[in-house]
Amino acid sequence: IVLDNFEQIVDEAPVLVRLYTLAPRACFLVTSRVVLRIRGERVFDVESLATPSPDAPATLAQAQSSSACVLFAERAASALPGFRLTAENAADVIGICQRLDGLPLAIELAAAKIRLLTPHDVAERLGRSLPLLSTSVRDLPERHRTMRSTIDWSVSLLSAEQRAMLEDLGVFAARFSLDAVESVGEGRSWGSQAIETLAALIDASLVQRVESGGRSVFSLLAIVREYALETLEARDAADAMRIAHADYYLALVHRIAPRLRGSQQIDAVAELGLEVPNLRATARHLVQQGRLDDAGDFAWTLFVYWWISGYFADVRLWMMELLEKRMPITTRTRAIATFFRLWAELWQRPSDQVGEGLAEAVRLFRESEDEHAAAMALAARASTRLQFPDLDEAAFLAEIGEAIRTLHAFGDAWGESLCEVVLGQLGMLRRDVPAALEHLGRAVSIADDADDAFTRVVAGNNRARLRFVLGETDAAEEEFLLTLLLSVRLHFVDGATYGLEGMSAIAASHGEAWRAGALAAVAAMIRETTGIYDIEGFAVHLAPLEALRAVDAESVEAGERAGREMGLAEAIAIALPEAGADVRERVPSW
Known part of the structure; x- marks a missing residue:
């Protein structure tokens, strides 16, 4: 016995108990927006349709494998004969289905608009989706002709x-x-x-x-x-x-x-x-x-988290909006906003203006008597100097040295380890291998003593790259595997990117052309998405990959094509083929 839309008479649910008591062989299939909560009830939630993972590139193949996108295409073709999923519209269709959480009725209503709008137009107008999601189809119940009516119907049943x-x-x-x-x-x-x-x-x-x-x-x-x-x-x-x-x-x-x-x-x-x-x-x-001072304090309190999770671009926008408010703020809040406004540019577009701005952040932190924050800003100022070919080494050493002393005095092993990494990078730039190994080894030791996964990944990736350049391939591979595993546990995308590039270099050195090409392509796409690029000359996978391309260009290019279609989870599985299921399962949830 099938009973549809039972939410309209949910108070009569006890009648069903009496009915199946009288007819124990009868089976009742009940659809309802509300759980009945009666004896014998077994609830089966109707899930939303599957949408492509945000981790995966928005490609035609991803759209064609998604039930949500296929439904959109079918309903769009009903509204506009000849419509189909293509490489050109796949990203917009995926975005629409993700924005609508794979909800079938919402997808059908959005697809009906294809008669008037392109998928790109629909995607742009879904910023506020309820006004867009309506249809004039006469054979639908009134409550299903717009999403607002559908939600109104459900809400009307509530207390x-x-x-x-x-x-x-x-x-x-x-x-x-x-x-x-x-x-x-x-x-x-x-x-x-x-x-x-x-x-x-x-x-x-x-x-x-x-x-x-x-x-x-x-x-x-x-x-x-x-x-x-x-x-x-x-x-x-x-x-x-x-x-x-x-x-x-x-x-x-x-x-x-x-x-x-x-x-x-x-x-x-x-x-x-x-x-x-x-x-x-x-x-x-x-x-x-x-509440601008609270906003600044909130942003600075989560400094470590923003870095690990790659959200500095978001924080930069908040801080720029804070400064544009033209409202009174404390000196410390101004220092925080100044620092975050420049942090992303430190990695993306280093310039003299960035360096000068970070120096201003140092001054403001000191004026607000936050010496610990001033040391962090000073270390960032020194790191900026490494981005320029005409490095002022004396100024760099003075700044990074002062930062290390202050951080050590505060017992901040996290910051101290990162400063040692910066000194190791100076050694690599100056081709002073003993000094680079000494500082990177110290950074690793500080991270290990503190049992800090983030600084262990940063220090380890840098040391592994140096070891690879020195021809210590086995030691480099062991460290890259460790940092990649830690990055997965930490959900540290930038750390995982360095690990994938490192494993691409290892694969290239072993002649594994397809694997090397795939890992390099995934890493390149991640860097393009995050906007954080490596210091010029530090990308150790590029030279061995090009050497292998000269020998087996077809396999390298096949790997690169495959890599451009991969998400991070697939890339991790290729880089860590022997990792346990628990490691692979962590990645899609990032």
Whole structure:
């Protein structure tokens, strides 16, 4: 017996119990937006359609293997005969399906717009998706003709407290924890019944629960979040919720930050990794609400995390917006904003202006009596000097030496190890191999003593590159494998990129042309995406790869073509073929 849309009469669910008690051989297939919660019920959640991983390149092959993209293409062809997935529109179709969380009805409604708009136009207009997602098809129920009507239908089944919670949850970005919900719920109508109310929203299929990192986390579909936030803003309650949201995550990062250096680093990074969208939202909320000193403190507290996870470009935008506010801020906040504004340019577009700006950050930190931060900025200033051919070695040594002394006095092994890496890089540039090995060995020792995975990866990758150049291939391979494994555990994309380049060099030295080409191509695509490039002359895989190309160009080029279609997870599997399943499973969640 099939019963469709049972949410309309969910209070009559006990009747089903009486029916199958009378007819025990009968089977009831019930569709409902709400869990029935009766004896004998077995719940099967209808999952969203699969979309390509954000980790993978947005190619035609990825789109053709995605059920969400295939559905889009089928429905688009119904609206515009002749439409098909192509190399030109694949990236836009993938972006549309990812933005819509693979939700079939939303994808169908978006695809219907292809009669008027190109996939690129649809993708651009999905910034606010609800107005776009409608159709005039007459044979659909009214509640299915627009996504807003569909959500309205679901929300109409909720109690007042459940509707209030759903709207309040709109301030969260992507996933959130029960602790976060309970924190922002203080003083709200649903606050004393947070668990029960959240459970009701899960039963109503408006909130999703998933396991991540060994704990329960919750999320709203992007469309539901947009609906909730619009409703919250319409009743002028959004700012209060944003303040509550920001206060919770400010407290959270201050609790976690001390563990970002040393033996608890991997766990701390994983914990913050679950909250990345909310960390971004917190920064925006603080800036928008004019809490600029809190925004600066928030950014600096997570300095280590931004570096590990590659989010300096995001932080730079927040800090530029902070400075554009033209509001009073402390000297320390100005120092922080100045530093982060320049950090990405240090690696992407080093210039005299970057160096001068970092010197200003040092001065401002000292003026605010934060000598520890001043030492970090001074080390960055010295690192900038390495990017120029006309290196002022005396100035460099003076700055890096002062930074090391200060960091050592503060007991900051993390910063001290990184400074030793910079001295090792100077040795490599000056072709002073003994000095380079001495400093890199010291950096490794400091990292090992502190049990700090990040600095061990940075120091190890640099030492492995030097060992490879010296012809110590076995030692280099062993260290590259170690740093790659640590990078996977740490979710450190830049560290993994160096590891992939190192393993490309090793593969090339062994004559493994396809493998060397594939790993080099993946690494190049990652660097293009992140915008962080290696110091000129340090990329050790390029020369052996070109030497191998001269011998077996066809295999190298085949590997490069394959590599350009790969995501990071596939590349790690090629670089670490003997790694356990637990290592390979970590990568897709980055």
